[in-house]
Amino acid sequence: MSVTRTRVRVEGVVQGVGFRPFVRLLATSLSLVGYVRNDSAGVLIEVEGAPVAVREFLATLEREPPPLAAIERVTSGPVPTAGGVGFDIVASEAGAARSTLVAADTATCADCLRELWDPADRRFRYPFVNCTHCGPRFTIVRDVPYDRPMTTMAGFALCADCEGEYHDPGDRRFHAQPVCCPACGPALRLTDPAGGLLAGEPVAAAAELLRQGAVLAVKGLGGFHLAVDAGSEDAAAALRARKHREDKPFAVMVADVDAARALCVVDDVEERLLAGTGRPIVLLRRHPHAPVAPSVAPGNPFLGVLLPYTPLHHLLLAEVGRPLVMTSGNVSDEPIVYRDEAAYARLGPLVEAFLTHDRPIHVRADDSVARVSAGRELLIRRSRGYAPRPVTVPWEFRRPVLACGAELKSTFCLGRGRHAFVSGHLGDLENYETLRSFTEGVSHHRRLFDVRPEVVAHDLHPEYLSTKYALDLGGVDLVGVQHHHAHIASCLADNGEAGPVIGVAFDGLGYGTDGTLWGGEFLVADLAGYRRAGHLEQVPMPGGAAAVREPWRMAAAWLDRAFEGDVPEGLGVARRHGDRWADVVRLGRAGLSAPVTSSAGRLFDAVAALVGVRDTVSYEGQAAIELERLADAGRDGSYEVLLGGGDPFVVSGAAIVRGVTADVLAGTAGAVVAGRFHRTMARVVLAGAVRLRTREGLSVVALSGGVFQNVVLLGEAVALLTDAGFRVLTHSRVPPNDGGISLGQAVVAGARDRA
Incomplete structure (x- = not known):
């Protein structure tokens, strides 16, 4: 034979x-x-x-x-x-060049859940049951090849039974590296904030504390959660006060999809997202009378819902018998806490008890966040369950690249071969803890994927800590990438395309090459370069950063521009701020502490204040998010869209603000005004794209930037563009917000390196 x-x-x-x-x-x-x-x-x-x-x-x-x-x-x-x-x-081999990929952490599979609930099984109610098809992966990996000695399970010697499963080719745990059982694996414990053991079976005792209104720290796959009974207003309000989180919604963990449907509307795509192996938090429209405490998501018609993704979560949800708030274990804007000693130090003052265990977490990983737009997943935060899965691109990185990302929603990216390894979400790079997380993450990813960067990409903003980190590196070629070009390049890479395209980048702020703050941009772009072909009208930001925290200041600047100083009387936003209004207008006119911006995000803020949605914010993007939630998408009508004839052309924001103001003075319902404004901004996108198709001969449009997290705007813009014969690129593998900037920087640097 x-x-x-x-x-x-x-x-x-x-x-x-x-x-x-x-x-x-x-x-x-x-x-x-x-x-x-x-x-x-x-x-x-x-x-x-x-x-x-x-x-x-x-x-x-x-x-x-x-x-x-x-x-x-x-x-x-x-x-x-x-x-x-x-x-x-046969035994694994470690070679000189590492090019393997590491799997993301994966939710508990159905087979392991059956064992978890089977009284006859030796892993009955064992909170660390896993197999080759589920369980911890990236968060426990110290190095490759992916074998037990290279993970945080190295300290747990297999018992005879687990050893037999591990070596049995017919067993589901054959060569499953985190395999363990009650006899040989990690153990659960319930402690007080000082680390002293509390009496009782840990899960049952923790559940009783939650039912009594306590705040608990719960150790998960990539860090600690802070948990309370989602139905208890006292508990949710206490957690909000202790965490110094004024308005930003908490995520709610429910036992299964049926429990999610009891709180929210869940369509087929949302169900697949909820129950998928990545188990992100999914933003869902809540039922009007959902049994959730008001302080969980104040005044919010949406809930961030997730399903259990560890056996411990399943046990705890079953024991409590009702939904639980599960929010990141941190204080204010710091990264999620993942080391035990740090957890007791940082979270101890916030909680009554810790439900924890002795399996170390090697890499922090916050929960991912997603929503659905036009039947397609739209990532808002990419982390646990998704990272470190690479974005595969159809071009080679000629030399290894490190891209350092932006400041808000910080990520970094390593480029090697045809892989772009975008880190998980780190937080806002504005404090020491996040910077340390950033630098530690870069070092670990470099070692894990064997990338020694020769090219380092960074934002043009000189004060970003990510830019300073890049500039401090020696022996590398530095590539500065304009913020909005990086957004469009990120969208191109997300779709495996090189351009050229009409790029529409709408976001909060990004440093422009003319020294102003951009954010409402129309670019003609490919991976290697771009040209600013149009933008939103520029206005001052009175008070600079204060105008981000206080959207009414942007309303003052826009109204002053729109009405050339003769602002109509009777506007509530002006009346609410009395003498301060005139001072802020003068500040904007003088140009002192009032940087000029073309930001679409700041225009959303101004309209939110005009409509009476919000004058001040407690988290980034809050006013625009609440304006989206208010918008009545079922009504007709929009405001005037005017484009100047120059190159770059300028979109008149003043015309839009005059239309909004007329409606507000006429007593038009806020939901109608918000809906008309969203339709107007979609028409702005269309008008700019049509102008550039005529001028440049391009018919592909890429939409990126944090404003396009807004599914009302995104859906309307995609529909208008498609009906007009454009092919539209949107995000799916990385977020459109600054969490995707590092990918864009990496592919721009790679393209320039190939040129």
Whole structure:
């Protein structure tokens, strides 16, 4: 009988996902001999047997991989036959060059849940049950290859039963690195804020504390949550006060999809997001009388809902019997706490107890956040369950790249080969803790993915800490990337396209090349470069950063511009601020402490204040978010859209503000005004795109920037553009906000390096 032997290299997310057991089972079923092993490049296989069986093996390998695997490339070639008996999983090899990918943390699978609830199973109610198809991955990995000694499970020696499962090719835990059981794995404990053990079974005792209104710190996969009973107003209000979080909504964890439906409207796409392996927080429209305390999401028609993604979450939800607030374990704007000693120090003053355990977390990972727009997932925050899954791009990075991102919603990105490794969400890079998280994250990712950057990309803003970090690095080529070009490049990379496109970048603020603050931009752009082809009319920001915290200041600036100083009487926003109004107008006119901006986000703020939605904010983007929630998308009508004839053209914000003002003075309902404003801004996008199609001959539009998190605006703009014959690119793999900036910087630097 003819025999052939083939060596196979498999690259992608193929470690920690049950790939080697799958390969062994497949090879054995086809009577092939050989071996499979992990190494620093992925998975290496040699199979020997009948040629037809080898061909079937290769076809099935790519067609039917394990559910958590993501194969990117399979290469194979003949090698001399070696004979042998059976097919083995052999010891991993660490090589000089690491190019393997690491899987994201994965929600508990159905098989493990069945064991969790089975009184006859030895893992009954064990809060760390996992297998090759689920459980911790990225947050416990110290190094590659992905084997137990390289994880934070290294300190837990396998008992005889778990050892048997680990080495049994027919077992679901065959070569599952975090495998453990009550006899040999991590243990749960309930403590007081000083670390002293509390009496009782930890989950049952923790549940009783929650029912009594206590605030608990709960250790998850990538850090600590702060938990309270979501139905208790006293508990939710106490948590809000202790965390110094005035208005920003808390996330709510529910037991299952049915429990989510009891609180919110859930469509099919939202259900798939909720129940998917990534388990993000999903923003859902709440039922008017959902049994959730007012302080959970004050005045908000939406709830951020997530399902349990660890066995401990399942146990706790079942024991309490009702939804729980599960918000990031941090204070104010600091990163999520993930180390035990830091948790007791930082969170101890906020809680009555800690529900924790002794499995170390190596990498912090906050919960991801998503919403659905036009039937498609739209990431708002990309972290646990998604990172470090790379964004694969159709171009090669000629040299390794580090992109340092922006200041708000900080991420960084490493580029190597055809992979862009965007970090998980770090927070706002405005304090020491976030900066330390940033620098530690860069070091870990560099080591894990073996990237030694030769090119470093950064924002043009000289005061961003990410820019200063980049400029302090030695021995690298620095590439400054304009903020809004990075937004559009991020959208291009997200869609695997190189341009050129009409780029519409609407956000809060970004440093422009003319020294002003941009944010309402129309660019003609590809990966390597851009030209500013149009923008929103520029106005002063009276008080600078104060105008971000107090949107009424932007209303004053826009009204002064729109009515040339002769602002109509009777506007509530002016009346509410009395003498301060005139002072702020004078400040804007004088140009002192009043930087000029073309920001679309600041125009949203101004309209929010005009309509009476919000004069001050307690978190970034709050006024615009609440204006979106108010908008009545079912009504007709919009305001005048005027484009100047220059190059770059200028969109008249003053005309829009005059229309809004007329409606407000006429007593038009705020929901109607908000809806008309959103439709107007969508028409602005269309008008600018039509102008540039005529001028530049382009028919593809890329939409990016934090303003396009607004699904009312995004949906309307996409519909108008599509009806007008444009092809529209939007985000799906990374957020449109500044969390995607680092990806854009990386691909811009890569494109310029290839030029």
